[in-house]
Amino acid sequence: MSLSSDSIDRSWLKDRLPSSEDKAGALVLPGLLAYTGFMLFPLFYLFFLSFTSAQAPEDLINNTWTFIALDNYLNLIQETQFWQSMGITWLFVFCSMTMKIGFSIFVALVLTHERVKGKRYMRAIVIIPLGLPGIFKITIWRSIFSNARFGLANTLYMNTMETLGQSPEPIQWLANRWLAFASYVVTELWLAYPFMVIIIVSALQDVSGELHDAAKVDGAGYLHRFVHVTLPAIKRPVWFASILTAAASFQQFLVPYVFNEGGPARNNELILVYGYREAFVRTPQNMALASAIMFSALIFIAMFMWINVKKGRLADGVQNA
């Protein structure tokens, strides 16, 4: 290593000046600027808002707010509703994630099974929910869990009970805390399973048939082969998809909002619904507190993603990009 090398210094400088490649790189700027302006800037602004005392939008437009540092956050951690929301949100993520993984693997296994004829068409049909507008799916499921006598869920329940020789009253699905929660989970399952099924099916098709045949020769039964051959092969894609859908579940807003606005009695107020209520539904509005809620939710989800990206090496795909 020589100490007096001008050439190294010059190349150091050259490396840091814009090259012609960098000028071409300017083509990403429109997208980057738009994203920054419409997505990242509001997030920073949200962060800033959470340190102020702003109540209604007019406070911000007329500049009638004061800087109150961490007061919003201090209030928040003493608020039982905040912990209630956080708790129910994580419970929702946990329940829907386990159900999604189990159910999607089941659907994928059925629709790739060698004995099943016409599975290509069936696969095309089961992923239909993926192609329907969110608000459509959710309003339909709200009608299914309607408190009315002839909602689909109630009809099913009443008919079952009648065959058992009883004559029950219709269930008030959305007026009972845990029934409402269960209805959220079932709906979320129906919303999210097609995505998982697509990924698991494509993973299953990569599972080597030879390994299966070898295991068969060794006398391994279906369950054995599933646990020791299939599962290890699809583990990573399933994990990847689960993290993505878990992140989506954490941010679920429409299902609780459309079903019963996080009710009954704010028991099932998922975290984003809580923030939305403070900002837009409740009077007087409390924009600053709502910002603190939303920002806390973002911190939680960012931590969740960060841990998973680190542990599960989710972004490995980028390296060979």
Added chain:
Amino acid sequence: MSMRQSILQNIRDDIVHTLRWPIRVAEDVQKTIIGLREGRVTYRDVATTALASLSALVFVVLLMFPVYWVINSSIAAGTPAANLYSQGIFASPAEWNLESYGWLWGESDFFFEDGYPGGGAGFGEIWNAFLASNLANSLRLSIPTVVFSFLLIVPGAYTLSRHEFTGRKPLLYGYVMLTQVGGGLNIAALIALYVVFNAAGLTNSHLALAMFYAAGAVPFNTWLLKTFMDNIPESYTEAALVDGASRRRIVWEVILPLTKPGLAVVLIFTFLAGWNEFIVAQLMLSADSHPLSVGLYSLVDERATPWSQFAAYALTYATPVALIYFFSQRYVESGLSFGGMEG
């Protein structure tokens, strides 16, 4: 082949393939019968296959039951099944009718404000009624979203795919991360967005909202389009370079034409971003600017709206999207199994 032609070709192939399924089934049956006769296939085999397929079919039908329920309800106007509070959840086929679709066309805000203006109305009147409809508002959102998205996404994807510039890696990495955290960001950011839009006087602007949707579509779609462009061999562009084509001509005449399937996917995704979005639209737009998604939700809130009319509205809103998805499925699937899934 132009993009339109190639898409039409694909749709035609899909339809032909679907229509030919009885032929394939017949061939299959024939093969099985011959197999049975020659003793290659046992009756037990046939029975297991039939049973497995049948159970799978029943399972699929059960899964899609909500969709069937809505379809049935939409053609059940006037029957007990048209109301969640009265007897029955299915109308019998004898009572099927299209009344709720008549309501959709003639009275709702779906196609025209307060329905089709009727026989005496001139073209101008009809046109104005259309311009005030939920559908027109949805198009006012979706079409600009597509235009803005293309302006933002295509140049970025091209340069990410073809140029090695400073900060490329972190940017790609960031885009992938943001696609994954993307979904709820706009709800969390809604408060700030609401204040900013208010301050700028943009609360009732379809264009501003379209710009917002387009910006939100940038990370995922740029990444998707880049992976499509990566698959175009470098040798193609080199050959064009040797022939003396300028950079610009190469982009227009080599790269973009070969990226057509990717462009089609981005077109679909960004159009749907504007078509499907509900929360932001509901908050930012006033009642007479509401798109179809908000129009649908406002029907749910009115208890008086018969279930069959709601079903007709909902289905008419969802069907184009479902059709688009169905025919673009192969691209969407290949898009969803993008990089990072292997290993």
